[in-house]
Amino acid sequence: MRDETPEQPVPLRSGYTTGSCATATSLAAARLLLTGVASDVAEIVLPKGQHVPMPLVFCRLTGDGAEAGTIKDAGDDPDVTHGAVVFARVRLRAEPGVSFHAGPGVGTVTRAGLTLAVGEPAINPVPRQMMTTHLIELAAEQGYAGGFEVTIGVEGGEALALKTMNPRLGIVGGLSILGTTGIVRPFSCSAYIASIHQGIDVARANGYMHIAACTGNASEDAMRRHYQLPDIALIEMGDFVGAVFKHVRRAPVERLSVCGGFGKLSKLAAGHLDLHSRTSSIDLAQLATWAAEHGADDTLQDAIRISNTSQQAMAIARAAGIPLGDIVCRHALRVARDIVPASVKVEMFTIDRQGNITGVAQ
Numbered sequence: 001m002r003d004e005t006p007e008q009p010v011p012l013r014s015g016y017t018t019g020s021c022a023t024a025t026s027l028a029a030a031r032l033l034l035t036g037v038a039s040d041v042a043e044i045v046l047p048k049g050q051h052v053p054m055p056l057v058f059c060r061l062t063g064d065g066a067e068a069g070t071i072k073d074a075g076d077d078p079d080v081t082h083g084a085v086v087f088a089r090v091r092l093r094a095e096p097g098v099s100f101h102a103g104p105g106v107g108t109v110t111r112a113g114l115t116l117a118v119g120e121p122a123i124n125p126v127p128r129q130m131m132t133t134h135l136i137e138l139a140a141e142q143g144y145a146g147g148f149e150v151t152i153g154v155e156g157g158e159a160l161a162l163k164t165m166n167p168r169l170g171i172v173g174g175l176s177i178l179g180t181t182g183i184v185r186p187f188s189c190s191a192y193i194a195s196i197h198q199g200i201d202v203a204r205a206n207g208y209m210h211i212a213a214c215t216g217n218a219s220e221d222a223m224r225r226h227y228q229l230p231d232i233a234l235i236e237m238g239d240f241v242g243a244v245f246k247h248v249r250r251a252p253v254e255r256l257s258v259c260g261g262f263g264k265l266s267k268l269a270a271g272h273l274d275l276h277s278r279t280s281s282i283d284l285a286q287l288a289t290w291a292a293e294h295g296a297d298d299t300l301q302d303a304i305r306i307s308n309t310s311q312q313a314m315a316i317a318r319a320a321g322i323p324l325g326d327i328v329c330r331h332a333l334r335v336a337r338d339i340v341p342a343s344v345k346v347e348m349f350t351i352d353r354q355g356n357i358t359g360v361a362q
Helices: 018-035 125-142 157-161 190-205 217-227 241-250 262-269 284-292 298-305 310-319 324-337
Strands: 041-045 051-055 058-061 066-071 085-093 097-102 147-154 210-214 234-236 255-261 345-351 357-361
Touching: 018 041, 018 051, 018 058, 018 066, 018 085, 018 125, 018 147, 041 125, 051 066, 097 125, 125 147, 147 157, 190 210, 190 234, 190 241, 210 217, 217 234, 217 255, 217 345, 241 255, 255 262, 255 324, 262 284, 262 310, 262 324, 262 345, 262 357, 284 298, 284 310, 284 324, 298 310, 310 324, 324 345, 324 357
Parallel strands: 097 147, 210 234, 210 255, 255 345
Antiparallel strands: 041 051, 058 066, 066 085, 085 147, 345 357
16 A cells, blocks of 8 residues: 655745736736847746746737736645736836736725725735836836836636635735735745734724634634624634734734634634644643543543544533533633733634534633
């Protein structure tokens, strides 16, 4: 039988952001307009100074300008845009400088609270600066005194955006062009964490000072039912509860409700701020110890320790009259209080697989 796990770990491959793709394609299209040379590779300089050659899948003249495209390579990161064609359409204009427009598959900002004004294309500040720097340098090289109109698009981006937080953030019509370093680190999940930060900022900017950070759809539904919170106040944090706590420390709200499955919250209660199974695990022995502090005898503790799942452990404790859900929430609350400002009212909720609340601490 083939061994599925290599003895030596295989290094994970980094990739490039949509911002890097937009920079490479806009540079190639502009160079074609100014020099007449169509490239199959565009070399760009990332914000930290690395020189990166990016392959192009097309670079051609259009009726009123030029366009170029590249295939987004996210490396080994599970990025929704991996494999998508990111393209730029460039037109020359008399006025110096660079203007940006949303093409097919790139969204437009419709809510306050983001780093971009309402009505702007969802092309983030660092990618804008990267493109501007490269295009202004190209203009100087070629002795060109005019400016550029840059339209960025992503093939299939409108459908891909439905798999992101953009609709909830008020970015409509497509994806965001992202990146701060130009590089995607495998499993850094930087785009997801950025969307958590943006979700909190958008909620605050629109007057929602009670937010609920939820691990998934069931916990969102539970908070929606419990508090009648609108979608804009529901933060889909996934496993990144630490990102929520740290951002709320910088951008406080009045009330933070954290809701998740019992297993996820038991990890938080044990001090883990990343709740993914690759970085943290459920400590059944710790659950047994906490149950013992509330009257569990040796037999019950053993039953909790050898449970097949955390839900089974909670059910065993509940049958014995021990509110393990509340206990876990109290310990999770202590972890949160070490990070979140005292001015923020924090509360914890656990739910079962049906979305029923099984534990609370405030």
